Amino acid sequence: MKKKRTPGFVFIVLLVLGTLSGIRGEKLLASSARHITLTFSAGHDPSGIHEALIRRFEETHPDIKIRVLELPNSTDGQHERYVTALAAEDSSLDVIAADIIWPPEFASAGWLLPLDPFLPPSEQKKFIDGATQGVRYKGKLYAVPWFCNAGLLFYRKDLLEKEGLSPPRTWDDLLKAAGLLQRKYKIDGLVFQAARYEGLVCDFLEYLWGNGGDVFDKDGNITIDRPEAIEALQFLTDLIHKHRLTARAVTSYQEQESFIAFTQGHAAFLRSWPYVYMLSFGKDSRVAGKVGMVPMVYNKGKSAGTLGAWNLAISRFSKHPKESWEFIRFLSSHESQVLATLKGRTPSLKSVYGDPRIKKEAPYLSVFYRTLAAGKPRPVTPLYPKISIILQIQVHRAITREISPEAALKEAARKIRNLYNKYKLPVGT
Amino acid sequence: MDKEATREAKTAYLLVAPSLIVIGVIALFPILRSLWMSFYAIDLTLPQLGRPFVGLANYLEIFTDSRFWAALWNTTYFTVISVTLELVLGLAIAMLVNRPFAGRGLLRASVLIPWAIPTVVSAQMWRWIFNDKAGILGSLLQNFKILSEPYPWLASVETARLCIIAADVWKTTPFMVLLLLAGLQTISPEYYEAAMVDGATPFRRFLHVTLPLLKPIILVALLFRTLDAFRIFDLVYVLTGGAFKTETLSVLTSDVTFKCSDYGQGSALAVVMFCCIMVISFIFIKVLGAKVEE
Amino acid sequence: MKSNRLEKAVFFTVLSLFLLVILFPFYWQFVTSIKSDEEIWKIPPSLFPQVTYWDNYVRIFKLHNFARYLWNSAMVASLTTIFSLIVGAFSAYALAKLKFRGKHLILSLVLSVSMFPPIAIAPSLFMTLKQMHMINTYWALILPYTTFALPLALWNLTAFFRQLPNELQEAARVDGCSFFQTFWKILLPLTAPGLFTTGILVFIAAWNEFLFALTFTTEDRMRTVPVGIALFPGEYTAPWGQIAAASVVVTIPLVLLVLAFQRRIVAGLTAGAVKG
Structure with missing residues (x-):
């Protein structure tokens, strides 16, 4: 009877041996290799740009290999991943592709290397100003901007021309033009991102800035409940409910839904990011060649698009900071950016916009440059992710008419104040 | 004989040990740890602040936050409405099909499918059906002249929660039907015959024969469905992300913990949710007398 | 008429x-x-x-790691099934056939697990798994799934063991088998139908789980199918055709499973609630 146990025993022995040999094998590999392996973590890149650039880098740097750690598409998902890995001082991350809103948070936690020793101020000036401003914390630079975005207003060139209208510059222009096109062509006047998520905050901030408001002032006061802010939120709410210029489901739209509504020809105006322009020429688009773009509309303030940017940062727990910097320098170089720009990215180096190849192949970039130059980063504070959640919820409550814009922003201000009290930090930092 | 009994007990303890270990490590320990963490301020993104003991501050913050109360209400609303609908529909359909007819096997197989596929997948299906532009629901209703223009199903407070309830009812009513059908089949026809002899109307037969005999099953089914509905996460996550007054306790807890990295408050929410579940189970088992153990 | x-x-x-x-x-x-x-x-x-x-079907494999997701799901669900059956059968036998103290306590403990809200455990379980370096491994999913499948497995299997006549065990004991041998060699083979039914239910539950899979795997290559599909939409695009194609692909094996084993599934589902 006892002999029958053998198979189970053998299985366990094999398992243990297998595991041990696996471990040994890995060690052997590591010791025999003379090159260094860097981990580059970023979201899924269907364009193939990352791959192409990495290949070039490895050709010129035979002693460095790049391992790509592919993270989920959603920015929230990536953020969670970094927070948990870095909080555990995970040394397996080297170069991180970071959304513009993370570096202050990560830097305050001590998770990123300051990059000023690598990149002197004279070099920093070569990048778009708002982008470097967003990744600075307490005066130090924690990431290098790679690709930039700023909110833009897209419009149906064909329809506007037919009606003899010029592209809108102010809130009133937008109301008139969108209203006219909506009535005449039986399409929605305007679509944008108004679901309860980060995109709503980006969109709202543009109206806030365009009306001369902001979340904080320079002296560390919360200004999100000031009259100009309430007026901005009132305008956003009125667009949806009073003027009824938007798709009825706009309060559930993220980038994808608003993009589809616009490129399927269901909307006259769209507030979105630069990518829309390139993709509007796609196979399934019904508006190819009929799309124009202008900087975001404004009222009492200045036109300002929310800056979005992917930046390159080095984890403080990386064992190869020098090589990581080498890789970042390569990725953010003029040549690399030209290459990526030709494949549809929007560069962060000012010089790329003047490059003759770009001027020839991508003339539309001049509009992007103007909006990027006037673009503003979202509040630069380690508490931004938490502030954003508060704004998402309260702004969404207002635009779905659960509460008035005034009540929503008063509530937001109260919660932001509580947040700073809870963490015992000076307001606005 | 005593030795025999000891050996028997010893084997028994050895055999149940693996179960107890997994349950201890994966279920009990985390709950106790949540309880412990709920008294501390733990924020992963602010390690410089340390992890100070804050007493009941996390709980205080929860109970003074309207967002929590809204989530509690939404969860309760969703649970009560969908479980009631599932029970009523399930009972009606079970009684209807509790008879031999051609194609019963087919019926059984088809009702199992909604139950068998991942909720996230069925949520995506429904999200597409409810799409404001190309959604088939709006289009069909327009065809039948019930609607004059597309309706934003998932973008209005009035309908968003109904959409979630509909998707949940669609997925779990079949399960209810199967459960109740199995129960109905254990009721001996003699009871009905006796009731017929007494001249009971169909409604009275249902009230006095079917319901009392089915009560134990209904209670168990209700208990498990209620607990399940109370924990709802997937459907809300996919369909609305918690907007339009559909945020449930699970969604709120996940938001606070993972999006805001506030593990202290997230743990406190987890503990509160756990207590709610205990209360529900207590009501069902002790007050209503649901028999969940043999 | x-x-x-x-x-x-x-x-x-x-x-x-x-x-x-x-x-x-x-x-x-x-x-x-x-x-x-x-x-x-x-x-x-x-x-x-x-x-x-048919392009959408090609795209889900080309543009996304869908094959990898399927493989992950299959691995996690199969291993969970095996573990739950082993662990569950051990305890079920003890609970159904052996005399020992604390049975009632164990039963209520197992039952209470089926009432646990997963999200209430997720944050602190995440930290535990993190400390054990299990995030982004199959173990991060298999262990919790096994735990949460235990009530179901125990319930069903205990019922099956109860149905076996006590004389079998007594005869084996007289022949000199230990309790464990009796269980392993004599009784377990007889509960094969019960193991099978329970296995299907556990497999389906593990195949479908979302919350833990979303929380405990953070790398794309470790995602299971439900999480993969939920995260299909890119930053800017909503590929409904691909989501639909992926849903069809995951639904097919489940439909086949259901068609082939519907009687067993129904029996397994109703075993706990309906006596007799």
């Missing part, structure tokens, strides 16, 4: 309506999956695709 026919008509009408509501979403998903990108957004949507277009 007339009322009988009327009744029959009502019966089949209601039944067809019920079936229509249940099955229509699947039909719609399938139709969407074979529509071209242009046709998907056509308004009003067409109930039958004008041209069949």
Whole structure:
């Protein structure tokens, strides 16, 4: 009877041996290799740009290999991943592709290397100003901007021309033009991102800035409940409910839904990011060649698009900071950016916009440059992710008419104040 | 004989040990740890602040936050409405099909499918059906002249929660039907015959024969469905992300913990949710007398 | 006679309506999956695709790691099934056939697990798994799934063990088998149908789980199918055709499973609630 146990025993022995040999094998590999392996973590890149650039880098740097750690598409998902890995001082991350809103948070936690020793101020000036401003914390630079975005207003060139209208510059222009096109062509006047998520905050901030408001002032006061802010939120709410210029489901739209509504020809105006322009020429688009773009509309303030940017940062727990910097320098170089720009990215180096190849192949970039130059980063504070959640919820409550814009922003201000009290930090930092 | 009994007990303890270990490590320990963490301020993104003991501050913050109360209400609303609908529909359909007819096997197989596929997948299906532009629901209703223009199903407070309830009812009513059908089949026809002899109307037969005999099953089914509905996460996550007054306790807890990295408050929410579940189970088992153990 | 026919008509009408509501979403998903990108957004949507277009099925494997997701799901679900059956059968045998103190306590403990809200455990379990370096491994999913499948496994298997006559065990004992041998060699083979039924249910539950899979795997290569599909939409695009195609692909094995084993599944599902 006892002999029958053998198979189970053998299985366990094999398992243990297998595991041990696996471990040994890995060690052997590591010791025999003379090159260094860097981990580059970023979201899924269907364009193939990352791959192409990495290949070039490895050709010129035979002693460095790049391992790509592919993270989920959603920015929230990536953020969670970094927070948990870095909080555990995970040394397996080297170069991180970071959304513009993370570096202050990560830097305050001590998770990123300051990059000023690598990149002197004279070099920093070569990048778009708002982008470097967003990744600075307490005066130090924690990431290098790679690709930039700023909110833009897209419009149906064909329809506007037919009606003899010029592209809108102010809130009133937008109301008139969108209203006219909506009535005449039986399409929605305007679509944008108004679901309860980060995109709503980006969109709202543009109206806030365009009306001369902001979340904080320079002296560390919360200004999100000031009259100009309430007026901005009132305008956003009125667009949806009073003027009824938007798709009825706009309060559930993220980038994808608003993009589809616009490129399927269901909307006259769209507030979105630069990518829309390139993709509007796609196979399934019904508006190819009929799309124009202008900087975001404004009222009492200045036109300002929310800056979005992917930046390159080095984890403080990386064992190869020098090589990581080498890789970042390569990725953010003029040549690399030209290459990526030709494949549809929007560069962060000012010089790329003047490059003759770009001027020839991508003339539309001049509009992007103007909006990027006037673009503003979202509040630069380690508490931004938490502030954003508060704004998402309260702004969404207002635009779905659960509460008035005034009540929503008063509530937001109260919660932001509580947040700073809870963490015992000076307001606005 | 005593030795025999000891050996028997010893084997028994050895055999149940693996179960107890997994349950201890994966279920009990985390709950106790949540309880412990709920008294501390733990924020992963602010390690410089340390992890100070804050007493009941996390709980205080929860109970003074309207967002929590809204989530509690939404969860309760969703649970009560969908479980009631599932029970009523399930009972009606079970009684209807509790008879031999051609194609019963087919019926059984088809009702199992909604139950068998991942909720996230069925949520995506429904999200597409409810799409404001190309959604088939709006289009069909327009065809039948019930609607004059597309309706934003998932973008209005009035309908968003109904959409979630509909998707949940669609997925779990079949399960209810199967459960109740199995129960109905254990009721001996003699009871009905006796009731017929007494001249009971169909409604009275249902009230006095079917319901009392089915009560134990209904209670168990209700208990498990209620607990399940109370924990709802997937459907809300996919369909609305918690907007339009559909945020449930699970969604709120996940938001606070993972999006805001506030593990202290997230743990406190987890503990509160756990207590709610205990209360529900207590009501069902002790007050209503649901028999969940043999 | 007339009322009988009327009744029959009502019966089949209601039944067809019920079936229509249940099955229509699947039909719609399938139709969407074979529509071209242009046709998907056509308004009003067409109930039958004008041209069949299979590209979405190719794309889910080319543009996403869908094959990898399927593999992960299959691995996690199979291993969970095996573990739950082993652990569950051990305890079920003890609970059904052996005399020892604390049975009631163990039963209530196991039962209480089925009432745990997963999200209440997720944050602190995440930290535990993190400390054990299990995040982004199959173990991060298999262990919690096994735990949460235990109530179901125990419940079903205990019922099966109870049905076996006590004389079998006594005879084996007289022949000199230890309790463990009796269980392993004599009783366990007899519960094969029970193991099978329970296995199917556990497999389906593990295949479908979302919350833990979303929380405990953070790398793309470790995602399971439900999480993969939920995260299909890119930063900027909503590939409904691909989501539909992916849904069809995951639904097919489940439909086959259900068609083949419907009786067993129903028996397993109702075993706990219906006695006799």
